[in-house]
Amino acid sequence: MLKEKLKNHNIILASGSPRRQQFFKDLDLDFEIRLKEVEEIYPTHLKSYEITDFLAELKANAFANELLENDILITSDTIVWHNNLALGKPKDYKEAFEMLTLLSDSSHDVFTSFCIKTTKQTTVFNDVTKVTFNKLSPDSIRYYLENYKPYDKAGSYGIQDWIGLVGVEKIEGSYTNVMGLPTSKFFAFLVDFTS
Numbered sequence: 001m002l003k004e005k006l007k008n009h010n011i012i013l014a015s016g017s018p019r020r021q022q023f024f025k026d027l028d029l030d031f032e033i034r035l036k037e038v039e040e041i042y043p044t045h046l047k048s049y050e051i052t053d054f055l056a057e058l059k060a061n062a063f064a065n066e067l068l069e070n071d072i073l074i075t076s077d078t079i080v081w082h083n084n085l086a087l088g089k090p091k092d093y094k095e096a097f098e099m100l101t102l103l104s105d106s107s108h109d110v111f112t113s114f115c116i117k118t119t120k121q122t123t124v125f126n127d128v129t130k131v132t133f134n135k136l137s138p139d140s141i142r143y144y145l146e147n148y149k150p151y152d153k154a155g156s157y158g159i160q161d162w163i164g165l166v167g168v169e170k171i172e173g174s175y176t177n178v179m180g181l182p183t184s185k186f187f188a189f190l191v192d193f194t195s
Contacts (some may be wrong), residue, residue: 005194049126052077052113060117073117080155082108096156104136127182129173
């Protein structure tokens with residue numbers, strides 16, 4: 001559907017995330033991957049979705065002088081927001097263990113923002129999903145970290161992994177948002193963009 005509408009555009013996904021890349025394939029989009037090293041530093045006064053909005057746009061701006069007229073650049077950022085604290089990707093096993101211990105037996109918000117940039121405009125969208133974990137035993141956290149090594153994931157977990165099957169009690173909102181892209185919102189934007 002979208003492939004035909006976007007045939008005169010070059011879609012660029014600026015993300016190394018295997019989940020986001022798979023979503024683009026599953027949405028039946030033709031795209032290329034372009035990566036740039038961007039230091040993900042944000043002003044400390046930002047909260048929740050303000051952080052992901054800022055970082056998604058920061059990543060897009062790194063490509064500002066390279067885009068051609070028919071290019072559509074997509075960047076994205078995801079954080080776990082728990083007790084007014086942003087949990088990004090863990091640095092190591094110890095930090096991952098601490099994060100999952102924090103998330104155990106409580107609810108948190110997952111914010112994902114995506115930025116669509118062309119030569120004419122920059123638009124940022126975000127979505128939020130509330131995730132509730134049941135009580136995770138130290139043994140189950142250790143098992144997960146040792147076998148799944150979720151160090152490339154915000155909050156130290158992937159909802160599609162083993163921990164999601166055994167640890168997530170409920171979610172309110174988009175499942176794919178927790179994985180790194182609110183696909184229905186993203187798809188709707190692209191449909192509007194091509195109308």
